[in-house]
Amino acid sequence: MSGIFDTDVENAWCPGCGNVPILNAVKKALERTGKPKHEIVLVSGIGQAAKLPHHVDVNVFNGLHGRALPAALAIRMANPSLTVVVTSGDGDIYGEGGNHFVHNIRRNPDIAVFVHDNQVYGLTKGQPSPTSDPGWTGSLQRSGVISGPFPPLAVAIALGCGFVARGIAADIEFTADLMVQAIAHKGFALVDILQPCVTFNKKNTYQWYGKMAYKLPADHDAADRVRAFELSLEWEERIPIGVLYRREDRPCFEELHPGVGDPPLHARETPPDAVRDLLRKRLFTLP
Amino acid sequence: MGIDVNIRIMGGAGQGVHTAGGLLCRLAVAGGHHFHATQDYMSRIRGGRNSYSVRIREIPVRAGRPQADIVLSLDPGHLPHILSSVSPAGIVVCDLPAGEAGSADSRVIAAPLKEFSASAGSPILANIVGAGIVARALGIPPETVDRVLTLEFKGDFLEKNRVAARLGAEWAQGRVPDSFRLPERAFRARMILAGNEALVLGAIAGGCKFAVGYPMTPGSGILLGLSADGPPLGLVFEQAEDEIAALNMAIGASYAGARAMVATSGGGFALMVEALSLAGMLEAPVVVALGMRPGPATGMPTRTGQEELAFVLSAGHGEFPRLVLSPGSVEEAYALAHHAMEMSEAYQVPCILLTDQYLADTVVDADPGDFPALPVNRRIVHGNDVPRDAKGRYLRHAFAGDGVSPMAVPGEPGITVVVDSDEHTEDGHLTEDHAVRIAMVEKRIRKGEALEMETLPPLLSGPPDGEVLLIGFGSTKGVIAEAREILSAGGVSAAAVHLRQVAPFPARAVSEILDRYRTAFTVENNRTGQLARLIRAETGREVSGTISRFDGLPFTPEELARGVKERR
Ligand SMILES: Cc1ncc(C[n+]2csc(CCOP(=O)(O)OP(=O)(O)O)c2C)c(N)n1
Ligand code: SF4
Numbered sequence: 001m002s003g004i005f006d007t008d009v010e011n012a013w014c015p016g017c018g019n020v021p022i023l024n025a026v027k028k029a030l031e032r033t034g035k036p037k038h039e040i041v042l043v044s045g046i047g048q049a050a051k052l053p054h055h056v057d058v059n060v061f062n063g064l065h066g067r068a069l070p071a072a073l074a075i076r077m078a079n080p081s082l083t084v085v086v087t088s089g090d091g092d093i094y095g096e097g098g099n100h101f102v103h104n105i106r107r108n109p110d111i112a113v114f115v116h117d118n119q120v121y122g123l124t125k126g127q128p129s130p131t132s133d134p135g136w137t138g139s140l141q142r143s144g145v146i147s148g149p150f151p152p153l154a155v156a157i158a159l160g161c162g163f164v165a166r167g168i169a170a171d172i173e174f175t176a177d178l179m180v181q182a183i184a185h186k187g188f189a190l191v192d193i194l195q196p197c198v199t200f201n202k203k204n205t206y207q208w209y210g211k212m213a214y215k216l217p218a219d220h221d222a223a224d225r226v227r228a229f230e231l232s233l234e235w236e237e238r239i240p241i242g243v244l245y246r247r248e249d250r251p252c253f254e255e256l257h258p259g260v261g262d263p264p265l266h267a268r269e270t271p272p273d274a275v276r277d278l279l280r281k282r283l284f285t286l287p
Numbered sequence: 288m289g290i291d292v293n294i295r296i297m298g299g300a301g302q303g304v305h306t307a308g309g310l311l312c313r314l315a316v317a318g319g320h321h322f323h324a325t326q327d328y329m330s331r332i333r334g335g336r337n338s339y340s341v342r343i344r345e346i347p348v349r350a351g352r353p354q355a356d357i358v359l360s361l362d363p364g365h366l367p368h369i370l371s372s373v374s375p376a377g378i379v380v381c382d383l384p385a386g387e388a389g390s391a392d393s394r395v396i397a398a399p400l401k402e403f404s405a406s407a408g409s410p411i412l413a414n415i416v417g418a419g420i421v422a423r424a425l426g427i428p429p430e431t432v433d434r435v436l437t438l439e440f441k442g443d444f445l446e447k448n449r450v451a452a453r454l455g456a457e458w459a460q461g462r463v464p465d466s467f468r469l470p471e472r473a474f475r476a477r478m479i480l481a482g483n484e485a486l487v488l489g490a491i492a493g494g495c496k497f498a499v500g501y502p503m504t505p506g507s508g509i510l511l512g513l514s515a516d517g518p519p520l521g522l523v524f525e526q527a528e529d530e531i532a533a534l535n536m537a538i539g540a541s542y543a544g545a546r547a548m549v550a551t552s553g554g555g556f557a558l559m560v561e562a563l564s565l566a567g568m569l570e571a572p573v574v575v576a577l578g579m580r581p582g583p584a585t586g587m588p589t590r591t592g593q594e595e596l597a598f599v600l601s602a603g604h605g606e607f608p609r610l611v612l613s614p615g616s617v618e619e620a621y622a623l624a625h626h627a628m629e630m631s632e633a634y635q636v637p638c639i640l641l642t643d644q645y646l647a648d649t650v651v652d653a654d655p656g657d658f659p660a661l662p663v664n665r666r667i668v669h670g671n672d673v674p675r676d677a678k679g680r681y682l683r684h685a686f687a688g689d690g691v692s693p694m695a696v697p698g699e700p701g702i703t704v705v706v707d708s709d710e711h712t713e714d715g716h717l718t719e720d721h722a723v724r725i726a727m728v729e730k731r732i733r734k735g736e737a738l739e740m741e742t743l744p745p746l747l748s749g750p751p752d753g754e755v756l757l758i759g760f761g762s763t764k765g766v767i768a769e770a771r772e773i774l775s776a777g778g779v780s781a782a783a784v785h786l787r788q789v790a791p792f793p794a795r796a797v798s799e800i801l802d803r804y805r806t807a808f809t810v811e812n813n814r815t816g817q818l819a820r821l822i823r824a825e826t827g828r829e830v831s832g833t834i835s836r837f838d839g840l841p842f843t844p845e846e847l848a849r850g851v852k853e854r855r
Contacts, residue, residue: 009716038700043539046708054707054716059697061542062707062717063535064565070532074539074547077523078497079698082543103528259523265496266544266667266696268521272660275492278516279658282480282488284316287437 018169018195029179049089049116066096079264126200153232163189216242298361303414308339319472323348349765407451419455426468482646487512489624494663497540505578509550534562544696567607590839608735615764646762690733749782756804769844
C-alpha cells in the first residue's frame with residue numbers, strides 16, 4: 001500500500017508483527033478523515049507500538065515511555081484546531097502511564113487513543129504487561145503472571161469514557177473504521193487493538209485472537225452502559241470487538257476549560273499594556 | 288541608622304495573623320516607610336504557632352531580625368515561647384487573663400483584644416484590635432488606618448474593622464511607650480509583593496501561556512498566582528494528576544508553540560527529572576520554578592532550605608545544557624522569571640528558577656520602576672524561514688551554527704514537526720546512526736556554549752578587594768548584604784557576591800573575584816556546602832569555608848555577621 005501519509009523511515013518491526021496492519025489501518029483512517037497532514041499530530045510513548053508515528057507523514061510527538069497522554073492533552077489545550085491521536089502500547093498506556101490513562105478519561109479531552117494491545121512488553125523483550133493473561137510466563141515472571149489482568153475497556157466505561165471500542169490488528173478495514181469513528185468522537189476515545197506479537201507472545205497469536213474474537217451484533221445498543229460493562233469483561237471464552245460503549249452527550253475538556261480555544265497559545269500576544277495593568281494591581285496607592 | 292522596628296504578630300493558624308501582618312505592611316508604606324515581612328508557619332490548617340514579622344525602616348529592607356520590638360500575641364498560650372525573642376525594651380501586647388504566666392514580665396501589656404472585638408460587632412477581629420494598638424505605638428494616625436482598611440475590606444465588615452482598629456488605638460493611648468513612633472515621611476506609591484508573586488508576574492510578563500502543576504509548598508503559591516493572574520493575559524492553567532504529567536504537559540504545550548512552565552518543590556521536581564531530560568532531548572523550551580524546602584523526602588514542608596543546588600545542576604539523565612537562575616529578591620524574581628522565558632526559548636533549553644520558601648513568602652515594598660513591561664521576543668519561524676531537506680520536509684533539529692535550530696510549530700500548512708525522545712536525525716526521526724549521534728550531541732552542547740556567552744555576571748558589592756568575601760546564591764542576597772554592612776561598621780572590611788545564575792556557571796568572573804580576597808565563605812542554607820563544592824568544580828578554587836544554616840529558617844544579618852567574625 002502506498003499513500004499520502006507514507007514516510008521513508010525504515011521499518012524496525014519483526015516480520016509478521018501486528019503493528020504493521022495497525023499502521024495500515026491508521027493511515028487508512030487518517031486518509032478517510034480528509035484532514036491535511038499539518039493539522040494532525042500523532043503522539044506516542046516508548047515501545048515497539050510507539051514507533052508507529054515515525055511511519056506516518058504528519059506532526060509527530062514521540063515522547064517518554066508512559067507519557068504520551070499528558071503531552072497529547074497539552075497539545076490539544078495549546079491548539080484545539082489540531083487533531084491529536086495517541087498510538088502506543090499496552091505497557092505504555094496502561095502500565096507506566098496508568099495514572100494518566102485514568103485521569104485523562106476523567107478530563108475527557110478530544111483525543112483518540114489507539115492502544116496496540118499485544119499483552120506483552122515487546123521492545124524490552126517479552127516481559128508481561130498489565131494485560132497479560134494470568135499464568136502466562138514471560139521473562140521476569142518466570143513462574144507465571146500472578147496479578148489479575150487490567151481490563152482497559154471496563155476501566156474506561158467505569159470512568160465514563162464516551163467512546164470505548166476494541167479492534168483487531170488482523171482486520172485492517174474493521175479497525176480503520178473504528179479509528180475513524182474514534183477520531184470523529186468529541187472527547188476521549190479509546191480503541192484497544194488486539195495485536196499479535198509474533199516474537200514474544202506465543203499464546204495470544206493471530207490464530208488465538210481469530211478464534212476468540214467476535215464482532216458485536218448490529219443490534220448491540222452501545223448506549224447501554226451496563227451491557228457494555230458486561231461485554232467489556234468478556235475474555236475467557238470469547239472477546240467482543242467493535243464499539244462497546246458510546247455516549248455523545250458529555251462535553252469535552254476543551255469546551256469546558258475557560259482558557260482553551262482561539263487563538264491557539266502560540267499566537268497569543270502579551271501586550272505591554274495588559275502587563276502594566278497586572279502590575280498595577282500590586283501597586284500600593286492611597287485612596 | 289534611623290528607625291528599625293521589628294513587629295511580630297503571633298497566633299495559631301486561622302487567627303488572622305496574616306491579615307494583621309499584611310495590614311501593618313501597608314500602614315508602614317502608607318507612612319512613607321519601607322518594610323520586609325516574613326512568615327513562619329507550621330504545616331497545618333488550624334492551631335499551631337505561626338508568626339508574621341514586619342521589620343520597618345526608612346531605607347528599603349531586605350532581611351529580617353530575630354528579635355522583635357513589638358509582639359502582638361493572639362494566643363496567650365504562646366507567651367512562654369515568645370518572651371526570649373523580644374528585645375529588652377520591647378513590648379508584648381496580649382489578651383492575658385490576670386495572673387497568667389508571663390504577666391510578671393514588665394514587657395507584657397495585657398490588652399482586652401477579645402472584648403473590643405466583640406464590641407466592634409464580630410468575634411474574629413481581635414487581630415485588628417491588636418493591629419490598632421500596634422499602629423498607635425508606631426504613631427500612625429487613625430485616619431491613615433481608616434484609609435488603608437478601605438483597601439482591604441468592604442461594606443459592613445469594613446465598618447466593623449474600622450471600629451476594632453479605633454478601639455485598639457484609643458485604648459493604647461498612654462498605655463504603650465512612645466519609643467517606637469515612626470517619624471513622619473512623605474508617601475510614595477510602592478509595589479507590595481512577595482517573592483512568589485513577583486516570579487509569577489515575571490513569567491506572565493515573559494509571555495508564559497501555559498502553566499501546570501501539582502500542589503506542593505512552596506511551589507503551590509506560584510501555581511495559585513499563575514492560575515489567578517495568568518488567564519487575563521491568555522494563559523491556560525491546569526492542575527495535573529502528578530508532577531510527571533505536569534512537566535510532560537508543559538513540554539507538549541511547548542511543542543505546540545506555547546511558552547510553558549511548571550512550579551513545584553524538591554519532591555515534585557524529583558518526579559519531573561525524566562521529563563527534564565526529555566526537554567533537553569526535544570530541545571523544548573520550558574521553565575521549571577522550584578521552591579526549595581528542607582529535605583530529604585517530605586522534610587519540613589513549610590520551612591526554607593537550599594538543598595537542591597547540586598540536584599538541579601545534574602538532574603536528568605544524559606548530557607544537555609540547561610539554564611539555572613537563582614533570584615535573590617522580589618525584583619530579581621520578576622526580572623529572572625522574564626529572562627527565563629526569553630532565554631529558554633532563545634536557546635531551546637529547559638530553565639530552572641531556583642527559589643525557596645523564604646523568598647517565596649517574603650513580602651517587601653519595591654520601586655515600581657523595577658517592574659517594567661519588558662518585550663516578549665517570540666522566535667517561532669514560518670514558511671520560507673523553515674529549514675527543509677531536499678524533499679521539502681521541515682528539519683526541526685537542523686544543524687545550525689550555534690546549535691539552535693529554527694523552531695516551527697505544528698498547524699502551519701506545508702510543515703510537519705517531528706520530535707522524538709530517541710536520538711534522532713535532523714528531521715526528528717529516530718536513528719541509531721553513530722555519526723548522527725555524535726553530531727546531535729555536539730549540536731546540543733554547542734547550544735550550551737552559546738548560552739554560556741550570555742551568563743549573568745555575579746553581583747559584587749563592597750570593597751573590590753580585602754579581607755572577607757561572602758558568596759551566596761538565591762534568597763540569601765539581602766541577608767548577606769546587611770551582614771556585610773554590619774561587619775563593615777564593626778571594622779571588618781567585607782564584600783559580598785550574589786550569584787543569580789548558577790548554570791552555566793560564571794566561572795571566570797567568580798575566579799577573578801575570589802583571587803582578590805584573603806578569605807572567602809559561602810553562605811548556604813544546607814549542611815554540606817553545595818555552593819562551595821560547585822565553585823571548586825567550576826573554578827578549581829577552594830573557599831575558606833561555608834557558613835551554613837539548615838534548621839529550616841533563613842539566616843539573619845547579625846547571626847551571619849557573628850558567624851563570619853568567629854570564623855575569620
Ligand atoms: C522510564 C522507562 N522505563 C522503562 C523503559 C523501557 N521500556 C521501553 S518500552 C517498554 C515496554 C513497552 O511495552 P508496550 O508499551 O506494551 O509496547 P510494545 O513494545 O509491546 O509495543 C519498556 C519497559 C523506558 N523506555 N522508560
Ligand atoms: S517484538 Fe513483537 S511487537 Fe515488537 S516488533 Fe516484534 S512482533 Fe512486533
